[in-house]
Amino acid sequence: MSVTETALWHAMVEARAFDQAMCRHNGHWHEARGEEAVFVGAYADLSPDDVVAPHFRGTCAVALQRGASPDVLAAGVFGVRGSGSGGHWRGDICPTPGPRSIGMFSGSLGTSVAYATGAALHLRRTSPGAVAVCGFGDGTANSGIVAESLNLAAMLGLPIVYVCQDNQYATSLPSAVALAGERVSDRARALGIAADDVDGNDLRAVRTAVGAAVARAREDGGPSFVHALTYRMGGHYMNDPETYRTSEEVATWAERDPIARFQALLVAEGALDADEAARRSDEIHARMEEIVTEAKSRGDDDITPSTSAFAEDAWTDLRSAS
Amino acid sequence: MSEAIVAAVAAEMTADESVYLIGQDIGVFGGPMQSAKGLWDAFGAQGRIIDAPISEAAMVGTAVGAAMAGSRPIVDLMFAEFLALTMTPLALEGASVAFRTRGEVTVPLVVRAKCGVGPHRGHAESCAGMLMSFPGLKVAMPTTPQDAYSLMRSAIRDDNPVVVLEHMSLLHGARAEVDPTIEVRLGRAAVRRDGADLTVVASGLMVQRALRAASELAADGIEAEVVDLRSLAPLDVDLVRASAERTGALLVVEESWPGSGPAAALCAGLLDTPEGRTGFPVRLLQPPATPVPFAASLETAFVPSVADIAHAARTLRSSLRGTVTA
Numbered sequence: 078m079s080v081t082e083t084a085l086w087h088a089m090v091e092a093r094a095f096d097q098a099m100c101r102h103n104g105h106w107h108e109a110r111g112e113e114a115v116f117v118g119a120y121a122d123l124s125p126d127d128v129v130a131p132h133f134r135g136t137c138a139v140a141l142q143r144g145a146s147p148d149v150l151a152a153g154v155f156g157v158r159g160s161g162s163g164g165h166w167r168g169d170i171c172p173t174p175g176p177r178s179i180g181m182f183s184g185s186l187g188t189s190v191a192y193a194t195g196a197a198l199h200l201r202r203t204s205p206g207a208v209a210v211c212g213f214g215d216g217t218a219n220s221g222i223v224a225e226s227l228n229l230a231a232m233l234g235l236p237i238v239y240v241c242q243d244n245q246y247a248t249s250l251p252s253a254v255a256l257a258g259e260r261v262s263d264r265a266r267a268l269g270i271a272a273d274d275v276d277g278n279d280l281r282a283v284r285t286a287v288g289a290a291v292a293r294a295r296e297d298g299g300p301s302f303v304h305a306l307t308y309r310m311g312g313h314y315m316n317d318p319e320t321y322r323t324s325e326e327v328a329t330w331a332e333r334d335p336i337a338r339f340q341a342l343l344v345a346e347g348a349l350d351a352d353e354a355a356r357r358s359d360e361i362h363a364r365m366e367e368i369v370t371e372a373k374s375r376g377d378d379d380i381t382p383s384t385s386a387f388a389e390d391a392w393t394d395l396r397s398a399s
Numbered sequence: 400m401s402e403a404i405v406a407a408v409a410a411e412m413t414a415d416e417s418v419y420l421i422g423q424d425i426g427v428f429g430g431p432m433q434s435a436k437g438l439w440d441a442f443g444a445q446g447r448i449i450d451a452p453i454s455e456a457a458m459v460g461t462a463v464g465a466a467m468a469g470s471r472p473i474v475d476l477m478f479a480e481f482l483a484l485t486m487t488p489l490a491l492e493g494a495s496v497a498f499r500t501r502g503e504v505t506v507p508l509v510v511r512a513k514c515g516v517g518p519h520r521g522h523a524e525s526c527a528g529m530l531m532s533f534p535g536l537k538v539a540m541p542t543t544p545q546d547a548y549s550l551m552r553s554a555i556r557d558d559n560p561v562v563v564l565e566h567m568s569l570l571h572g573a574r575a576e577v578d579p580t581i582e583v584r585l586g587r588a589a590v591r592r593d594g595a596d597l598t599v600v601a602s603g604l605m606v607q608r609a610l611r612a613a614s615e616l617a618a619d620g621i622e623a624e625v626v627d628l629r630s631l632a633p634l635d636v637d638l639v640r641a642s643a644e645r646t647g648a649l650l651v652v653e654e655s656w657p658g659s660g661p662a663a664a665l666c667a668g669l670l671d672t673p674e675g676r677t678g679f680p681v682r683l684l685q686p687p688a689t690p691v692p693f694a695a696s697l698e699t700a701f702v703p704s705v706a707d708i709a710h711a712a713r714t715l716r717s718s719l720r721g722t723v724t725a
Contacts, residue, residue, distance in 0.1 A: 128468060166499035174496070174504050176468050182492035182499060191460025191488060198461055199468035202419070202446065222488070225457030232452065383501055386494065386535030387633075388558035391502035 080121050082339075083348055085280060087357070088121075089113040089336045092138030094362040095147055098369035099137075099169075100315060103154060106169065108311030109134045111278070114335035115242045115305045117142060118283030119210055122291065126204060130179035130193035132212035132242045133170040133186075134309075140172040147365060151372035156380075159372070164380035179211075186213070187220030190239070194226040197237035197300075208294040209237040210287065216247025218261050227300070231268040236294035238287055239265065239302045243277065244309035249321040265302030277305030278335040281342075308333070401570040403544040403577050404511070404563075405436055407551035408473060410579065412442055415471060418555060419447040421458055422475025422511075426450035431477050432513065432570060459485035459510065463493040463560075466506045471555060478522040479514035479564060483529065493560050494535030505558040509551075515604050515654060516691065516702050517568030523691040523698070525603070528660030530562050531632050537561040537585050538631040542606045544575045546629055549583035557585060564631075566603040588635035590642065594622035597648035597716055600639050602628040602661055605652045605703060612708035621716055623650075631661050636668035640677070643669075648715050649681045652703050657685040680718065684711045 092113050099106040109116070116135030120142055123129065131139040137150050152159035153168020160168060171180025179192045193211035200207040217223060218241050230237050241261055245252050258264070262272035271293065275282040283305050290301030308330035312319050319327075343349035383391050412418045425435035425448055435448065442448050451458050455476060462472035476482065482489070493506045514525035530538045537559050541547040547565075554561035591606060592613050599609040606627040613623040624646050626639055643649035649669075651662045662683050669677050686701045703711075 162499060163501050165501055171499070174467075174500050176504070179464065179467065182495050183487070185487045185492065188460055188463075188488045188492055191457050192464030192467065194457070195461030195464025195466070195470075195472075196468040199465040199470045203417075203469065222456045222460055225452075225454035226460065228452060229454060229457050229461060233449070383498055386498040387537070388497035388502055388505040388507075391497045391500075 082343060085117055085121055085284070086339055086343055086349065088117045088138070088142045089280070089339065090358050090361050091141055091365070092117060092135065093336060094365035095137060095141060095150070095369070097362065098365045099154065100311070101366070102369050102373050104315050107134055107314055109138065111310030111330065111334065112242060112244055112307045113138065114280040114283050114339065115240065115277045115307050116212060118280045119212060119240045119287045119303070119305070121284050122288055123208070123210060125177065126207045128177050128179065128193060128196040128200060128207070128209035130189050130196070130209065130211040132214055133181055134214065134242065134244070135212070136170060136180065137172050140178070143178070145173050147368045148372065151369045152375065155373050155375070157372060157375040157377045158379045159375065160380070164377060165383065186217040187222040189213070190217065190223045191226045194230050194235060194237055197230065197235040198233065201236055205297070206295050207236065208291050210240065210291065211237060212240045212242050214247065215241060215243040215245065215252035215256055215261065216250070219255060224264070227265060227268055227270060227302070230300040231270050234297070234299040236297070237300045238290040238294055239300065240287060241302070241304045243304060243306050246309055246313065246322070248313040251321070260304065262302055262304040270300050270302050272302040272304065274304045274306070277307030278333045278338060280335060280339045307335070400541065400544050400547040400565070400572065401433060402436070403548040404551050404565065405434070405438065406577065407548045407555070409438060409441060411552060411555040412438070412447060417469060418471045418473065419449065420473045420475060421449040421451050421462060423451055423453060423477055425475050430475060432519065432567070434475055434511065434513070455481045455484040456488060460488035462508050463488045463506055466508045467496065467504050471507045473509040473511065473555065476510050476512045479512035479526050480522055480524040482510070482512055482526045482562070485510070486529065489560060490530065490533035490536050494533050497559060498535055506560050507558045508560040509554045510560070510562045511565060512562060513565045513567050513570065515566040515568055516698050517566070517604070519567045521693070522567070525564055525655050527564065527631055527655040528658060528663070531661065531664055532659055535559060536632060538564065539585055539629065540564040540566065540602045540631055541629065542566070542569055542603060542627050544577050545581060546583055548577045548579065549581050550585065550629065553583060553585050561585065564603065568604045569607065583629070586630045586633035586635060588629055588638045589627045590624060591627045592623065592625040594624035595646055596622045597650060597712055598624045598626060598639070598642040598646045599650045599652060599708065599712060600626040600628060600665065601652040602631060603654055605654050608703065608705045609652055609708055611705045612712060615705065615709045616712055619713070621712065623712055628661060634661070634664055634668055636665060639665060640669055643677070643679045647679050648719055649679055650708070650712055650715055651681065651683045652708055653683070653685045654702050657683070657688050680715065682711060682715045684708060
């Protein structure tokens, strides 16, 4: 099973289109524009048996990439009819929770890194050759539970790849300030974890680095750490005043847009026709706009609350509802 | 009780390969206070006994992740005072997963934690109230070897996260034969002593002290019914209410802090009736709202004693004389 580069270009455009439609219609959205090469590249070559734990910024895109319906995802983000959780939880940060897909179960950052590490422990015990890939931001990299998890993964030699999606800002705090030390990847190296630093706006670079790390994990070679430097083109959230950075800085990084860059490469190499790419891109954006606006206009009439948090009761509620 | 807990863990690990144990010093060392005695020899070679570094949040966090993926982890957290380090993965998030996914993803996870005043000086805090504040988290607290075995087995088989509080004054206390066929469901209290004059409800070490107080009271002609909560979440409010309605008075005895905790939750549950009140008086006997003090004399004064319980029971009974009760 090998995913073509054209398919990955398509996945990045879909990710951007869903993201931008959400920016237009959802005041609570956390924009991921500019970071697509990291999350599309990192999860490009996994199988359904592998565990994914994407960074929240890009988690819906990873779900799309793994076959989720944009219609269900959008309903989950708005908490309306057709939501995957029946309106019980946030679809923007936890779109498709399951035994092989980890989301966030509160706004706390860092815990999903521990969950992915635990999933890797489960995989090593039960499914040799399967791996977990776990994304997190530069802000989350400073969380204590991340340090604990990395140490445990190294100590137990777990099949996991940690991908630090460094968009250079933890809301407003620059990673250049907050990540003490020369490279965040040195923290992994200090634990004996194989680490790599890549251009996070270069899809091929991310895919190659994560691919090598995944291959190592599949062969019981233990955990790896990939630091992908990218840039958050939008604010942390909609209406972020962005008083902490200059428009010149943003403009400089706009020149390195990962989709435009990869598209130009594919066109230059003859894998993609420029006009065809523009036409398909417009189509995808129009389709996502349609899906997102339709989902937003939906009611929540079929959404009924579970009355207990206990698993057996949640199941009972579910059974009685169906 | 400690051996019964280990026996239940061993039996479930034998029956179900998805069960593993992680914690500090649970390898060749055998666990703090022998909490994992013999398990390393039986399961260590299979990689199912994981000797963990001092990383409580990651121990519980990885266990939550492994549980969502299909394992049934048991975390030996050593002491309940370490629970606060784990509350985001365990309680805020792990215990919410079944609700948030409507039961499609569950977190079958057990956290073992020693607590309570006793031979092991220090580490007394149970943090019971903190645990009880989070929906979806179950909390068991056995007081007999049989319950220790049966509740631990129920906890391991449960699809929700369950914290098993192991009271250090009871862990290596009275020995008794255990019948592995006896089922004890989480959330069911037990009447330990029948009585007609008042009900004393307690958990952990306070059950043992309530039973001793009941013997003293019997000499004075007061027959106390003693209820062992066994589970703090869910709380068996119905059994406590039925007992108190029968005896006409309720004394709640707790070793954990006042404020939010078993006593407060029990009172709230008892008031949740169509009438909005109980048909019997309720008195609370709890430690003061301070950290558990260190000096032996201060610690003794902090926790309700047998004499304190007997005195509170007599006071409650005497307050009933001359009054008409339901």
